[in-house]
Amino acid sequence: MKLTAAVATVLAWALLAASAAIAAGPPQPPPIPTPPGDQNPWPAKKVDVAFYVETVTANKNESIYGKWAPTACTQTNFFARGERVVFHIGAVDAHTGQVLNDKLIKYAYLRIPGIDPVKVTFTPHGKDPATAPWTFTGRWDVPLDYPLGVVPFKLVMKLKKWGANKVASFSQLPLAPENLTIIDSR
Secondary structure, eight states, X not given: OHHHHHHHHHHHHHHHHHHHHHHHOSOOOOOOOOOSSOOOOOSOSSOSEEEEXXXXXXXXXXXXXXXXXXXXXXXXXXXXXXXXXXXXXXXXXXXXXXXOOTTTEEXXXXXXXXXOOEEEEEEESSSOTTTSOEEEEEEEEOOTTOOSEEOOOEEEEEEXXXXXXXXXXXXXXXXXXGSOEEESOO
């Protein structure tokens, strides 16, 4: 009986070692060396504010038109007429690296062709404001007769510390499959 327990123990250790080797996969190539020079993007030389902008679907019954996407809070760039587009925006002062919040900006809004400016507010993304991440958020209910195709929206933001004529803006890169696009229906 002792021999069987010893064999079982050796087999268990061998299986464990083999599974660890399989899980590790083939040897990885060495990491790419860091390019020479300063790698810290702060302070920026040409950009005042770095933006992250995404569009996501709204929850059921949020649009004033009573239409919604099959899934809520899903990142997409395709929205049907009548659906609500939710913009989530992250912003960083590119000179200091400071993440921006409502106390640091004077105003923010979205310019959408044919629509009054859409106000952007600083809100929690989740039910509990104490634990949810906060983002700048804009909401746009796509009119039922809005033109189909790419929407060349623009985000405009002004920091409180800036003079009268200075604003930061964000426009989508001209990559048509990646741009906010209005479709007739889902």
